[in-house]
Amino acid sequence: MTNKKVLKKGNHVIGAAAIEAGCEFYAGYPITPQNELTEYMAKHMVLNKRPFVQAESEVSAINMVFGASAAGARAMTSSSSPGISLKQEGISYIAGANLPCVIVNMVRGGPGLGNIAGAQSDYFQATRGGGHGDYRLIVLGPNSVQELYDYTMKSFDLADKYRIPVMILGDGYLGQMMESLTLHKYAKPKNLPKKTWALTGCKGRNPNVIKTLYLTPEDALEKHNLELNVKYEKIKKELQLFETINVQNAELVIVAYGTVSRVVKNVIESSDKKIGLFRPISLWPFPENALRNLKCKKFLVVEMSLGQMVEDVKLSLFGTDASVDLIARPGGMIPTEEEIHKKIKLMLK
Amino acid sequence: MKLYQRPKSLKNVHTHFCPGCGHGIIHKLICEVVDELKIREKMIAIAPVGCGVFGYNYWDFDVSEAAHGRTPAVATGIKRVHPDKIVLSYQGDGDLAAIGTAEIIHAANRGENITVIFVNNAIYGMTGGQMAPTTLMGQKSTTTPFGREKNLGYPIKVCELLAQLEGTTYLERTSVNSPLNVMKTRKAIKKAFELQITNKGFSLIEVLSMCPTNWKKDAIESCNFVKEQMMKIFPLGVIKDTTKTK
Ligand SMILES: Cc1ncc(C[n+]2csc(CCOP(=O)(O)OP(=O)(O)O)c2C)c(N)n1
Numbered sequence: 001m002t003n004k005k006v007l008k009k010g011n012h013v014i015g016a017a018a019i020e021a022g023c024e025f026y027a028g029y030p031i032t033p034q035n036e037l038t039e040y041m042a043k044h045m046v047l048n049k050r051p052f053v054q055a056e057s058e059v060s061a062i063n064m065v066f067g068a069s070a071a072g073a074r075a076m077t078s079s080s081s082p083g084i085s086l087k088q089e090g091i092s093y094i095a096g097a098n099l100p101c102v103i104v105n106m107v108r109g110g111p112g113l114g115n116i117a118g119a120q121s122d123y124f125q126a127t128r129g130g131g132h133g134d135y136r137l138i139v140l141g142p143n144s145v146q147e148l149y150d151y152t153m154k155s156f157d158l159a160d161k162y163r164i165p166v167m168i169l170g171d172g173y174l175g176q177m178m179e180s181l182t183l184h185k186y187a188k189p190k191n192l193p194k195k196t197w198a199l200t201g202c203k204g205r206n207p208n209v210i211k212t213l214y215l216t217p218e219d220a221l222e223k224h225n226l227e228l229n230v231k232y233e234k235i236k237k238e239l240q241l242f243e244t245i246n247v248q249n250a251e252l253v254i255v256a257y258g259t260v261s262r263v264v265k266n267v268i269e270s271s272d273k274k275i276g277l278f279r280p281i282s283l284w285p286f287p288e289n290a291l292r293n294l295k296c297k298k299f300l301v302v303e304m305s306l307g308q309m310v311e312d313v314k315l316s317l318f319g320t321d322a323s324v325d326l327i328a329r330p331g332g333m334i335p336t337e338e339e340i341h342k343k344i345k346l347m348l349k
Numbered sequence: 350m351k352l353y354q355r356p357k358s359l360k361n362v363h364t365h366f367c368p369g370c371g372h373g374i375i376h377k378l379i380c381e382v383v384d385e386l387k388i389r390e391k392m393i394a395i396a397p398v399g400c401g402v403f404g405y406n407y408w409d410f411d412v413s414e415a416a417h418g419r420t421p422a423v424a425t426g427i428k429r430v431h432p433d434k435i436v437l438s439y440q441g442d443g444d445l446a447a448i449g450t451a452e453i454i455h456a457a458n459r460g461e462n463i464t465v466i467f468v469n470n471a472i473y474g475m476t477g478g479q480m481a482p483t484t485l486m487g488q489k490s491t492t493t494p495f496g497r498e499k500n501l502g503y504p505i506k507v508c509e510l511l512a513q514l515e516g517t518t519y520l521e522r523t524s525v526n527s528p529l530n531v532m533k534t535r536k537a538i539k540k541a542f543e544l545q546i547t548n549k550g551f552s553l554i555e556v557l558s559m560c561p562t563n564w565k566k567d568a569i570e571s572c573n574f575v576k577e578q579m580m581k582i583f584p585l586g587v588i589k590d591t592t593k594t595k
Contacts, residue, residue, distance in 0.1 A: 025430055051429035055422070056455035063419035063452070067426025070413045071393070075426070093416050199411040199427065201434050203390035209405040210413040 003184050010145045011175040014104055014168065015040030017152035018076050019048060020186045023102070025068035025075040027053040027061040031083045032116045033172035034106035038078060058083035062090030062103070069099040070210040072198030074156050078104035080172070081122050082113060085130070091165055092131030095228075096212035098197075100159035102152070103137075104168045106175035109332035117332025118171030118259055123308035126169050127284040134225050136232045138166040138239065139283040141257040145179035151281075153186050160192045162235055169283060171304070173259045173334070232285075241281035242290050250276030251348055252298040255291070255313050257283060260302050260335060267340045273348055283309070288316035298347055302327045302335050356380035358389045358409050365403060369568030371558025372400055374525045375468060375534070376407050379437070382539045383410065386546065391435045393427050395420050399441035400474040418449025421456035424463045435545055436463045443473045446482040446505045453511070457551050460516035464541040465553040467507060470560040471579060478563030483507075485578055490563070508555050508588035519544055519552035520589040526559060526575035530585070549592055557583055 008016070015037050018026070026045050028038040038054070045052035051068070055061035061077045068075035079087060084105045094101055105126065109119040122130075129135045138158050142151045148170060155166040199208050214221035243261075246268060247253055253276040256264045261279045268275045278294065280287050291313065299322055301310040307328045314324050327343055329335045355361060358380035366373045383389050389410050396404030398417035405412035415423040424438040438456075445453050445467050456463070472490055473479040479492040482505045487496040508520040519541060523534040534556055541552040557579050559571035566574060 025426060027426070053425065053429065053459075056451050059419065060422040060452055060455065063416060063422035064426035064429075066415070066419070067395075067413070067423035067428075068430045069426070070423070071427045071430035073426075073430040075430075089416055090419070093414075097414070199393045199413055200431065201391040201393060202409075202411050207405070207409055208411050211405065212414060213402060 003182055005180050005182055007178055007180050008145060009036060010148050010170065010177045010179070011036035011106065012040050013145050013149045013181060014078070014152045015044060016183065017149045018102070018156070019044050021153040021156045022074055022186065022188070023050070023076050023156065024073035025051050025065065026077065027055045027064040028078050029055050029058045029061050029083060031080045033108055033118070033175050034078050034080045034104065036175070037104065037106070058086035059089065062087040062094070065101050066090055066094050066097070066099065069094065069101045070097070070199050072195045072200055074160070076102040076104070078106070080106045080108045081110050084122060084125070088131035091137065092133050092135060093212050094165045095129065095135035095137065096133060097210050098163040099165070099210070100163050101165050102155045102159055102168065103165055104170065107169065107171040109330070115332050116172060118173035118175070118304070119330070119332045120171060120258060120260070120304040121306070121308070121330060122169065123283065123303070123305055126167050127286070127312070135228060136284055138162070138164055138235060139169050140166065140241070141169045141281060141283045142174065143258050143261045143279065145174070145177060146181040148174060149181055149183065157189050157192065158239070162231055164231065164235070169258070171259050172332070236285040239282050239285055240287040240290060242287040243279040243281060245277040246274065247276035247278060247294055247296065250274050250296050252276070252300060252344060253278050253294055253296040254300045254302055254340070255280070255309070256302045257281070257309065260304055263335060263337060264302060264340065267337050270337065271341065271344060273344060275344060286312040286316065288312070291316040292320065297322050299324045300327065300343060300347060301325070302340060304329050304332070304334065306330045356384045358383045360407050360409050362406065364407060366400065367562040369559055369561035369571055370400070371470065371525045371556065372468060374531060375466060375556055375558065376404070378531070378535045378538055379466065380408065381535060382542055385539065386542055388435045388542065388546070391433070392437065393431065393434050394437040394439060395423050395427070397440045397444040399444050401439050401441060401468065402475070404439055418444050418447070419452055420444060420449060421452040421461070421463070421465065425456055425459070425461050428461055428463050432462070435542060438463055438465045440465060440467050441474065442467070442469045442471065442481045442483040446507050454514070457511045457553070458514045458516040460518070460550045462545055462548055462550050464545050466538065467553055467555045468558050469507070469555050469583065470558045471504070472560050472563045474560050474563055485582055504582050506583060508553065511553060512589040516551055517553070517589055518550035518591050521587045522555040522557065522583055522585050524557035524575055524580065524585055526557065526572040544592060555583070
């Protein structure tokens with residue numbers, strides 16, 4: 001693969017990156033607006049002689065991923081919001097069993113069937129760990145087709161490094177969008193831990209067990225939870241991904257991720273005020289220190305949901321005298337440049 | 350020659366099973382067959398949510414848990430990654446025939462090359478004796494205090510149901526209520542593993558099994574209940590065998 005520029009669709013590019021990063025198992029169930037990804041995998045996993053399964057449901061798909069990951073494979077599934085709700089059971093088990101995997105959510109509007117436009121309304125579900133129990137996922141929020149490619153590759157490495165499910169939190173717009181990107185080769189990090197825990201048959205070693213049940217002694221589960229938490233704290237320290245534009249001496253910093261951040265970039269360019277952008281890329285862990293360290297006193301959160309990420313922004317800025325305003329557009333509507341300009345004017349009056 | 354010894358694949362520990370429970374017998378049979386076929390180092394078993402959940406405490410080979418009913422989906426993921434390993438999906442009747450109905454039907458329909466041991470004790474054991482999809486009509490459980498009635502559905506005959514599917518290769522119903530039936534069950538389990546070893550596809554052995562604790566019967570009454578009540582609804586025998594034609 002040469003480093004050439006090509007024009008490609010977001011959903012296809014996630015598939016291309018997964019194949020390039022050595023994804024060894026994929027299971028999925030059709031749902032708009034991510035079908036092109038499942039279809040891409042149906043073709044290319046098979047062409048590469050790797051297992052692809054169209055599952056009978058998202059519940060089944062995520063549990064197949066559980067099995068494949070337990071067997072030591074780089075495993076992936078993808079869906080959109082209603083399907084991701086169904087996967088929550090499996091994600092909880094995967095997290096509890098310390099298994100790595102990659103889950104793609106090309107978010108669409110909700111609740112319920114909602115619509116099929118892109119949205120950011122699964123932010124809470126993703127960043128709080130939407131299933132039962134005390135757990136976290138790594139959640140990455142790319143904002144371009146190039147980043148879908150790059151962060152899909154990276155997500156496999158992060159999953160293996162920390163033995164944790166990693167979610168790519170995109171949206172329907174990103175998935176459907178055609179954009180130019182540079183395809184590049186995947187280079188596997190040398191220091192990834194060996195999967196000595198994987199189920200491969202116990203030849204030459206003691207049997208391995210993958211489990212999430214900790215009944216006895218009484219504090220066994222608490223110990224397990226605390227061990228998981230050590231991992232989560234480590235990830236918090238090591239993984240704080242974000243982009244900043246014009247934040248130095250900005251009168252106002254807009255916080256936005258994913259698709260919305262692209263609108264905000266236009267706003268910054270066309271504004272006569274000194275406006276900055278803080279764009280979280282790792283949504284969990286949220287880049288709280290970097291945000292907190294900004295000297296700015298006025299923040300505006302713009303999101304395609306009814307005030308979800310704004311909670312993390314407020315938590316990050318807790319105890320400072322910064323003010324936080326919000327533009328929230330639910331239901332698959334993209335905030336317009338005009339409404340953001342208008343809000344800025346009000347805030348800087 | 351020793352007449353009887355503990356199979357090597359069965360750990361030398363006490364089980365958590367209640368007296369008279371069939372799970373322990375079935376665990377032992379699996380291990381005997383695993384030893385006989387010399388596949389211990391190739392085994393990857395999935396322990397279900399239910400009384401079988403502690404499989405890894407007893408089986409001396411690789412084991413994964415699965416979420417309730419998702420056992421065949423987990424088995425699918427494992428087998429697709431390791432087609433050369435021997436994958437066992439061990440499931441109870443609540444796990445397989447209620448919450449996991451979709452997973453078992455579709456794993457069977459895909460003809461996954463796995464072996465399912467389906468323990469039918471006509472009740473939810475682990476949660477304390479609630480109605481299972483296999484509970485007999487009129488049978489009392491903690492959620493059918495007056496006996497199972499029509500509006501709670503009828504006992505599901507899993508082998509007969511799966512026999513409709515082109516993907517299934519071998520389906521047999523056995524029991525562990527008598528020494529003879531235990532031996533037949535052992536033979537069936539062996540056959541199922543052999544089919545997997547030779548890539549013949551999906552096999553399921555349904556084993557009628559006793560649950561004295563939740564049936565509120567003693568061990569002998571329980572064995573008789575299997576014979577006199579369960580076998581009427583769930584007749585023993587090979588329900589489907591395509592190996593001769595396939
Ligand atoms: C999603 C979910 N629902 C319910 C339960 C509770 N539960 C644990 S075991 C079990 C029933 C198991 O019965 P069966 O499959 O018949 O196996 P047995 O214990 O009789 O061997 C249930 C309902 C659970 N663990 N997870």
